[in-house]
Amino acid sequence: MANHKSAIKRIRQNHVRRLRNKYYHKSARTAIKELRAETDKTVAVGKLPTVFSQIDKLAKRNIIHKNKASNLKSKLNKHVNALA
Structure with a gap:
């Protein structure tokens, strides 16, 4: 466990940010x-x-890499354009 006030705060911040990132990624x-x-x-x-x-x-927000984002968008665009 952390001994300094700043380390305790950092742990708290990391937890909140991890949950927020998880929510954005999952949605x-x-x-x-x-x-x-x-x-x-x-x-x-x-x-x-x-x-x-x-x-x-x-x-x-650096949750995913910019190249992964680009690849996802490209594949989704191809998928939508291929729909009849």
């Missing part, structure tokens, strides 16, 4: 799964900007 993954499961192109095109926004926010 984005769920949105991605819902988009991939979508079969109607018009609905998928409507969901695409919100999912892209979530992915960009993850990259901005």
Whole structure:
């Protein structure tokens, strides 16, 4: 256990940030799964900007790497364009 006040505060901050990052990451993954499961192109095109926004926010907060974000967006765009 930490002995200094600053170390105790750091542990508390890390815990809160970890939970917040986990929430953002999980909600984005769920949105991605819902988009991939979508079969109607018009609905998928409507969901695409919100999912892209979530992915960009993850990259901005360093929860995922910027290249991973780019790859995800590219694959999702290809998937939506391939829908009939």
